Amino acid sequence: MTYVTEENLTDLAVERWSNIPDPRLRQIMTSLVKHLHGFVRDIEPTQQEWFAAIDWLTRTGQICDAKRQEFILSSDVLGISMLVDSINNRAPGAATPSTVEGPFHIANSPEVADGGNMADGAPGIPCFITGKITDIDGKPIAGAMLDMWQTDGDGLYEAQIEGAEGYMRGIYHSNPDGSYSVRTVAPIGYTIPMDGPVGELMRKTKISHMRPAHVHFHIAAPGYKSLTTHLFQKGCQFIDTDVVFGVKEPLIVEFIEHPAGKAPNGDIVDRPFYEVKYDFKLAKAAAAQKAA
Known part of the structure; x- marks a missing residue:
């Protein structure tokens, strides 16, 4: 078994998310994993910055309703x-x-x-x-x-x-x-x-x-x-x-x-x-x- 290191984590995640029967969903999810990992490796966020991002996304969803779509905005x-x-x-x-x-x-x-x-x-x-x-x-x-x-x-x-x-x-x-x-x-x-x-x-x-x-x-x-x-x-x-x-x-x-x-x-x-x-x-x- 291959265990996780900082260097191999992206490859392991892409491999795991390749286990999707639908070819289009597999393409989307493996590309998403690659690009998100690349983004994180590029900016190297602190734990506080990552939690701030999660909080921002959470509040964006919470403000959405039938007449307001903050995610579209x-x-x-x-x-x-x-x-x-x-x-x-x-x-x-x-x-x-x-x-x-x-x-x-x-x-x-x-x-x-x-x-x-x-x-x-x-x-x-x-x-x-x-x-x-x-x-x-x-x-x-x-x-x-x-x-x-x-x-x-x-x-x-x-x-x-x-x-x-x-x-x-x-x-x-x-x-x-x-x-x-x-x-x-x-x-x-x-x-x-x-x-x-x-x-x-x-x-x-x-x-x-x-x-x-x-x-x-x-x-x-x-x-x-x-x-x-x-x-x-x-x-x-x-x-x-x-x-x-x-x-x-x-x-x-x-x-x-x-x-x-x-x-x-x-x-x-x-x-x-x-x-x-x-x-x-x-x-x-x-x-x-x-x-x-």
Whole structure:
């Protein structure tokens, strides 16, 4: 029998974790052991540092609930979420690029009619988002689902407001010609939650904890690769330092300011408002799979 030494421990652990019938799980676990051991050998943590890390992970789990996912947030700020997203969403170049879902998506948003207001009663400057959903060749996609969510004009998501339900989120569908029309309010740049373990860690750095102003979209249609992405406001001061590494150049859009008057959905607005125009292009499921 081979007994443990500092030098052979990694090899022994990898060998033991090779005893897994499922080949993919075996690949994952042996690689995990190798990289974790390599990390520990690199930094040589003290016992106190290791216990502090365990405590941080424990508290990260304890703060998670149905509306808050601190583990996703930790993955986001380390750039892991964007890396996983990029690996899993390789698509033809003409397709709209994806970006991270983030920790604030809530399932089963309310259905909103075309042109309807998903931000009714919310603070912020009125904002109208219009465009088309097409395939990569420009063919309209009818009935595509747009699941949308964002902050209000104060920089808050539903999950951050006690008792809020169906707030700043909604599900729309594209028309027969692929068009869609949304009324909302303009998002603003905001800080990630800083009252938990992730915020505690961020405060020990000089890294910006701000996200640029953006709107989230999850778009799906039968036969097409679903898309999770953002639209970012051009000129936002946090565009170049997004804390979750989510900004891709094709997703930066103009928020065009208009005076009070008739809006793109036909509403009469009694104050200045923004208009955003953007056409989303979806890859067919087979084409997306081939690109991967």
